[in-house]
Amino acid sequence: MLSEVLAGATDISRQLRSRPSLLKPEDVAVIYNINDALSEEVARYYLQARQVPAENLIGVELPRHSKDVLSVAEFESLKNQIEAKLGDQQVLLVVWKTPFAVQCNSLTSALTLGLDLEQCKKTCDPGRDSPYFNSGSLRPWADHHIRLSMLLPITSVDAAKALIDRGTMSEFSLNEGNGYFLKTKDAARSRPREPFFPPDGTTVNSKRLTLHTLNQEALEKAQSVMFYFTGQAQVDYMLTNSYLPGAIADHLTSFGGTLTRSGQMPATRWLDAGVTGSYGTVTEPCNYWQKFPNPQIVMGHYLAGETLIESYWKSVKWPAQGLFVGEPLAKPYAKSAPLMMDQ
Known part of the structure; x- marks a missing residue:
């Protein structure tokens, strides 16, 4: 566990493992809505940007009236359309803004793990363990018979294409970066994950990364942000910060995965x-840390060289209500900087 590495450490470079991702562009199935021209445009852009084979593009027909939440029958129709065209892909990238949920489940968890209708009887109950939680697997379909799913939401075509470009650019250089872990005054949303925050000032020199654990409500004018974990319903000053390609950020709150018509800030x-990847829940989960990304586990797998989708999925123990959004193949830590010899 990364917690053992972090304990009492300043530079943790020598204790980190290296497990570069095995995922390739041919492992991704890109799914779009044939009734939505914007969905198809962005999906085809993703194929070009990531050099995904053309045969991995899958068009599906969704309800013609816009729906945020699919019924079980509508989800089964979607699932059958996808599975009829799949090969041995490891990742499903869904390209649209809505639908993003199936009953009380997120769309991404329903596609990856199947529907968990027991969770819907009482959404605040504990969840069901993910077999992929903190897994050492580098081939999810072969090892667990699951395909990791992520939503690439379209708030605008330009924004979606910029997100794809950030994911692609994340692999080209190892930049100096910062991770921020905020202990806010919103105790219900902040405290569940605080035990997983690193000691302030921890460094990962081999990855050119410095970690900051701060008692404050928000970041303002922060530079070179790679990680940002906080707990609040709304996050202020986000646009004043600069984020590196491949950056991961999320805010523990009840409805961050509700991408339309919510009083809380959506993950989009x-x-x-x-930012290149985020996460939020689509129904009231109550504040179990297990229903949200564990920062130690996200960082441990990401810094080892795994992709954004692998690292994020491995960090959530009970993911039924959680929606993963972003560009799945980003992997900014596939490279390491040379370590200086001890003086």
Whole structure:
């Protein structure tokens, strides 16, 4: 566990493992709505940007009236359309803004793990363990018979294409970056994950990364942000910060995965601010840390060289209500900087 590495450490470079991702563009099935021209445009852009084979593009027919939440029957129709055209792909990238849920489940968890209708009887009950939680697997379909799913939401075509470009650019250089872990005054949303925050000032010199654990409500004018974990219903000053390609950020709150008509900030707001991956729940989960990304586990797998989708999915123990959004193949830590010899 990364917690053991972090304990009492300043530079944790020598304790980190290296497990570069095995996922390739041919492992991704890109799914779009044939009734939505914007969905198809962005999906085809993703194929070109990531050099995904043309045969991995899958068009599906969704209800013609816009729906945020699918019924079980509508989801089964979607699932059957996808599975009829799949090969041995490891990842499903769904390209649209809505639908994003199936009853009380997120669309991404329903596609990956199947529907968990027991959770819908009482959404605040504990969830069901994911077999992929903190897994050492580098081939999810072969090892667990699951395909990791992520939604690439379209708030605008330009924003979606910029998100794709950030994911692609994340692999080209290892930039100096910062991770921020905020202990806010919103105790219900902040405290569940605080035990998983690193000691302030921890460094990962081999990855050119510095970690900051701060008692404050928001970041303002922060530079080179790679990680940003907080707990609040709304996050202020996001647009004043600069985010590196491949950045991950999320805010523990009840409805961050509700991308339309919610009084709380949706996860898509992070993407529009320049982040590459985020997460939120689509129904009231109550504040179990297990229903949200564990920062230690996200970082441990990401810094090892795994992709954004692998690292994020491995960090959530009970993901039924959680929606993963972003560009799945980003992997900014596939490279390492040379370590200086001890003086």
